[in-house]
Amino acid sequence: MRSLHWTRRCYQSSQLPCAITNSRKLLSLRVQRHASRQSSPGFSASGPANPRPFKGKSPAFDGSKPSESPHKSVEEDTSAKPSSNNILNRLRIRPGKVILFSILGYLGYKVYTWQTDPYRSLILNSKFFTPFILEKREKVSSTSAILNLLSVPPGQNTENVTEAWKKGVWSVQVMQPELQIARSYSPLPPPEDAEPEQLRLFVRQEPQGEVSTFLHKINRGTLVHLRGPHLEYEIPQDVDDVLFIAGGTGIAPALQLAHTLFKHRISSLEDGPRLRILWANRRREDSFKGLKAQHSQEAVIPRLRGLAARWQGSAGPQSKEAQEDVPAPTNQSQTALVEEVESLKIKYAGKVNIDYFVDEDNSYITETVLRNHLTSIEHSLEQTAEDQPTRKRVILISGPEGFVNFYAGPKFMKGGKEVQGPLRGILGKIDLRGWDVWKL
Numbered sequence: 001m002r003s004l005h006w007t008r009r010c011y012q013s014s015q016l017p018c019a020i021t022n023s024r025k026l027l028s029l030r031v032q033r034h035a036s037r038q039s040s041p042g043f044s045a046s047g048p049a050n051p052r053p054f055k056g057k058s059p060a061f062d063g064s065k066p067s068e069s070p071h072k073s074v075e076e077d078t079s080a081k082p083s084s085n086n087i088l089n090r091l092r093i094r095p096g097k098v099i100l101f102s103i104l105g106y107l108g109y110k111v112y113t114w115q116t117d118p119y120r121s122l123i124l125n126s127k128f129f130t131p132f133i134l135e136k137r138e139k140v141s142s143t144s145a146i147l148n149l150l151s152v153p154p155g156q157n158t159e160n161v162t163e164a165w166k167k168g169v170w171s172v173q174v175m176q177p178e179l180q181i182a183r184s185y186s187p188l189p190p191p192e193d194a195e196p197e198q199l200r201l202f203v204r205q206e207p208q209g210e211v212s213t214f215l216h217k218i219n220r221g222t223l224v225h226l227r228g229p230h231l232e233y234e235i236p237q238d239v240d241d242v243l244f245i246a247g248g249t250g251i252a253p254a255l256q257l258a259h260t261l262f263k264h265r266i267s268s269l270e271d272g273p274r275l276r277i278l279w280a281n282r283r284r285e286d287s288f289k290g291l292k293a294q295h296s297q298e299a300v301i302p303r304l305r306g307l308a309a310r311w312q313g314s315a316g317p318q319s320k321e322a323q324e325d326v327p328a329p330t331n332q333s334q335t336a337l338v339e340e341v342e343s344l345k346i347k348y349a350g351k352v353n354i355d356y357f358v359d360e361d362n363s364y365i366t367e368t369v370l371r372n373h374l375t376s377i378e379h380s381l382e383q384t385a386e387d388q389p390t391r392k393r394v395i396l397i398s399g400p401e402g403f404v405n406f407y408a409g410p411k412f413m414k415g416g417k418e419v420q421g422p423l424r425g426i427l428g429k430i431d432l433r434g435w436d437v438w439k440l
């Protein structure tokens with residue numbers, strides 16, 4: 001401000017040489033001010049101003065390291081704590097690229113594990129639901145049908161299903177796609193000419209039952225999703241006698257067991273174990289043209305009528321519509337399932353025995369019936385085998401929950417798992433002497 005004042009005074013007095021001298025003074029003053037700003041105390045709060053402000057060497061000019069620069073204190077402070085950005089900057093990698101490569105790497109890993117997952121090639125697996133196509137549905141009675149399912153795509157690995165057939169009784173879960181709920185079903189043994197990728201389910205349609213109704217309503221060609229196999233009972237290798245008490249669709253595991261015992265376990269029929277099946281149905285049509293029930297005389301006892309109602313459990317009475325659907329017995333042929341059951345007796349003559357019981361005919365599996373069967377098995381063994389005390393014997397019960405409870409007592413949930421629970425019911429009253437019992 002002082003120099004400007006001088007300059008103005010000089011012009012006002014028209015003293016030009018004075019003005020030139022003042023301008024020179026002003027210019028030199030400005031240069032000094034600029035120099036002092038360059039060596040500003042802002043860089044060094046307490047230290048003296050740079051004694052050689054214009055002669056200071058810039059690293060850009062002489063190639064010396066940043067530490068030799070007059071501005072080094074600031075640069076050292078920022079590089080002392082390297083941030084991830086600094087590292088990426090030094091490596092010339094942009095964060096966007098890192099994210100992109102991470103996603104690509106993850107997707108690559110997923111594709112690799114999916115390709116090499118042993119479950120992927122299996123027809124069925126216990127982890128995921130896999131698709132099958134409904135090829136055929138054969139009506140067995142007014143309420144039940146056999147569904148033929150084929151795995152898609154064909155040619156998949158059937159190893160685990162073959163293994164399940166060798167072990168014993170197993171099931172698959174079927175998914176109802178809209179409600180996303182699943183129920184268990186026991187596949188029927190494959191017929192002689194069956195494709196390995198084929199599974200057959202014997203399903204009774206429960207009134208208001210979600211999954212069973214879905215399976216009875218879908219059209220041929222519909223995809224059905226299955227998960228399994230789930231082993232329900234591994235048949236002991238050394239079993240000699242099996243008594244199988246089956247209620248309704250509970251015949252499916254009995255046929256599985258026969259398949260395992262006689263198809264996979266024995267080298268000759270003579271060495272094979274003996275299987276006796278007691279099959280109870282509510283309605284005549286379910287086992288029509290099976291052998292006449294042997295115990296119908298004692299079934300006339302009125303008390304027994306109540307027993308059937310007890311094991312029928314949750315299914316409740318048949319609807320009027322369903323009753324009208326029942327074909328007249330005189331026009332009926334042997335059902336597909338009875339045919340299969342009967343064929344066992346022919347194929348494995350002397351080893352397999354089947355008795356039918358029908359509520360409508362007042363024939364029931366009573367305590368007396370059970371006692372008689374157990375006695376007759378023991379009696380026949382006395383005549384055929386000397387080592388009978390060492391024989392391995394098993395009683396299996398399969399059917400609706402009420403049926404199993406009625407004969408052997410309920411199963412329990414323990415620690416999130418289903419356990420057998422104590423033996424109760426009719427079998428709980430009988431001295432079983434060496435027979436093991438398994439509730440399915």
Ligand SMILES: Cc1cc2nc3c(=O)[nH]c(=O)nc-3n(C[C@H](O)[C@H](O)[C@H](O)COP(=O)(O)OP(=O)(O)OC[C@H]3O[C@@H](n4cnc5c(N)ncnc54)[C@H](O)[C@@H]3O)c2cc1C
Pocket residue numbers: 171183184185186187201202203204205206207208209210211212213232249252314315316440
């Ligand atoms: C290991 C295993 C193997 C099996 N194998 C077979 C097999 O081979 N074949 C077979 O047919 N079954 C089999 N079952 C039974 C099967 O899993 C189902 O329980 C059966 O099909 C009924 O299922 P759902 O979904 O149709 O009936 P759900 O919907 O579960 O209904 C069950 C019952 O409750 C009643 N109910 C449901 N909703 C209502 C309502 N709103 N009001 C009143 N009542 C109602 C229905 O009437 C029905 O009787 C097996 C079960 C197990 C555990």
